[in-house]
Amino acid sequence: MRRMVNLITVLAVIVGFWGILYLIGGAYREEKEEGLQIDFFVALWRTKRFVDFIDRVGTRFRTFWKGYSTLAIGLGFVGMAYVFYTLFSLALQNLRTKVATPGVQLVIPGVTIPLWYGLIGLIVVMFVHELSHGFVARAENLPLKSVGLVLFFVIPGAFVEPDEEALNKAPLLSRLRVYAAGSMGNIVTAIVALLLLSFVLTPIIQPAGVEVSNLAESGPARDYLQKGDIIIGINGHEIKTVEEFFDIMNKTIAGQIIEVELLRNGNKLKFTIPLGSHPDNPEKGYLGVYPAQHIISKVGFDNIVLPVSFSLYWIYMLNLGIGLMNLFPIVPLDGGKMLDDSLKAFLPSRVAKSITYLFIGIGIFLLAVNLFPALKGLLG
Known part of the structure; x- marks a missing residue:
């Protein structure tokens, strides 16, 4: 539902932008060798x-x-x-x-x-x-x-x-x-x-935890975690890669209580979270996190190395x-x-x-x- 609302909002902004563009550039709809030409949802310069x-x-x-x-x-x-x-x-x-x-x-x-x-x-x-x-x-x-x-x-x-x-x-x-x-x-x-x-x-970057890219609406993590959190440990086991995250979560069962260690805005936090039932397997534990690999630079300068890598x-x-x-x-x-x-x-x-x-x-x-x-x- 939230995704649908966001999409409608984006579409409304886009249509509004084109409405303003038509009002401003209405005089430029004829084809020209140089300059601006505006047609139905198409602008050429x-x-x-x-x-x-x-x-x-x-x-x-x-x-x-x-x-x-x-x-x-x-x-x-x-x-x-x-x-x-x-x-x-x-x-x-x-x-x-x-x-x-x-x-x-x-x-x-x-x-x-x-x-x-x-x-x-x-x-x-x-x-x-x-x-x-x-x-x-x-x-x-x-x-x-x-x-x-x-x-x-x-x-x-x-x-x-x-x-x-x-x-x-x-x-x-x-x-x-x-x-x-x-x-x-x-x-x-x-x-x-x-x-x-x-x-x-690649030789100068390394995995450093699992970033929460999104949270499932029905998942228990929604009451504890936030988008952008970096999960660095579960039940005392260090988590550096998405694969390690899945290895641990695949061994959990519904109703099990796990301890999640994470970084939020540079601060280390711990949460005790009871797992739900996985939508595809009711007996399997479900956290409700969409994980993404978090990486850092081995040589520092993260604000340069990481944007260039992405x-x-x-x-x-x-x-x-x-x-x-x-x-x-x-x-x-x-x-x-x-x-x-x-x-x-x-x-x-x-x-x-x-x-x-x-x-x-x-x-x-x-x-x-x-x-x-x-x-x-x-x-x-």
């Missing part, structure tokens, strides 16, 4: 200021960008098949079982992902993706009309706008290079972020997930454009269109089935 920069980088390193984007084509078709197969398999699983697993997660900063780290990750995703498109377009001698920012409802984005007529007339290989470059940039960025996490930051984690997660999802073979995603242009190049127009529409139909169905559990979980 175009500029030509960075076109020269993209042109210099794309043309100066033309050989690199052509090799990079040619490799991206192969990776793009492999990723396309992987994403389609994965969503197809998960959709079958969700249709066959009562317990559905989300195959597509909603990316909403502050709701489904952390606000600031999520925004940092999304900003990196959009700039890497669009710059890759732009660099490769210029390496292929395709002109750019503008670059800009876009806000679609609550989802921010960036874009590089090539000349559509020139792009449509370009050879198939050039178009495939441009389409595939965006996801390639995201996947490369995800790999770089993962390497930095694994070999630079930022890199979300840069990795969002670039990998969105980069792969963009290869899903439905138009207007890049994967759909790659598939559509390839089919048109080798098959009669009518057959190519039929196959494209078939993939769009199947793709929308797969997205709906895989997205439904996430929506259900969000609405409570």
Whole structure:
């Protein structure tokens, strides 16, 4: 119920923001080569200021960008098949079982992902993706009309706008290079972020307890613990990792009284808590805590090391997930454009269109089935 109220509040704020934006920017609804354009829950800002920069980088390193984007084509078709197969398999699983697993997660900063780290990750995703498109377009001698920012409802984005007529007339290989470059940039960025996490930051951080990320409404912990508490011990056993927390809780029984030691705002506290019955197993003990791993830096400077670590984690997660999802073979995603242009190049127009529409139909169905559990979980 509380989650539903929070969601309604968020939606009301968003709708109010767009209402004010329409009142302020109502005069900017006509399409312009530069400046602000506002439409139904879509705000576009175009500029030509960075076109020269993209042109210099794309043309100066033309050989690199052509090799990079040619490799991206192969990776793009492999990723396309992987994403389609994965969503197809998960959709079958969700249709066959009562317990559905989300195959597509909603990316909403502050709701489904952390606000600031999520925004940092999304900003990196959009700039890497669009710059890759732009660099490769210029390496292929395709002109750019503008670059800009876009806000679609609550989802921010960036874009590089090539000349559509020139792009449509370009050879198939050039178009495939441009389409595939965006996801390639995201996947490369995800790999770089993962390497930095694994070999630079992970060696200097360590687990230091279990953070209470949320509390179940029916759990006994709600009367004692608070969000943000760090559990460091249960019944005299030191707790450093989420795995140790679950190992101890899995051995408890309903009605058992446990002693929980924790840190709250730097102060050490102890609570004696009678356990409830676990929803999935009435005989098993239930605390009603949603645990998250708490970490600290081995070298100090927690206020620098930890934010950098969390930022890199979300840069990795969002670039990998969105980069792969963009290869899903439905138009207007890049994967759909790659598939559509390839089919048109080798098959009669009518057959190519039929196959494209078939993939769009199947793709929308797969997205709906895989997205439904996430929506259900969000609405409570």
